[in-house]
Amino acid sequence: MKAYLLWGLMIGSGGLLALLLLRNRFAIQWLGALSLHVVFAAVLLYIMNLFTPYTHFELPLNAVTVGIVSILGIPGLAVLTALKLWVIV
Structure with missing residues (x-):
């Protein structure tokens, strides 16, 4: 039961933070x-990574x-x- 409360608080605070960020025009550009x-x-x-077959890297x-x-x-x-390359060799 406590885990649900913690997740609820985290989601709620994240939503409020997103709301505050999106109110500012500079934040949207950022x-x-x-x-x-x-x-x-x-x-x-x-x-x-498309060149992996040729370079083996x-x-x-x-x-x-x-x-x-x-x-x-x-x-x-x-x-x-x-x-x-340094770690492999």
Whole structure:
């Protein structure tokens, strides 16, 4: 019973936070830019994984890798690639 109360409080507070964020015009623009970065990062990782049969190199498409590439961009992809090659070899 306590778990339902905790989840209810978390969902309610998350909804109130979303309501407060969406009332501000700057926040909507910020969320749009963030969404664009996340989509671009996912597409970039997907395109890189399309070449896996030729390069035998694969980066997983998960929240961590998408987050790193979203924040850092192309240099983030290079960092992930170098890290993967360094750990493998």
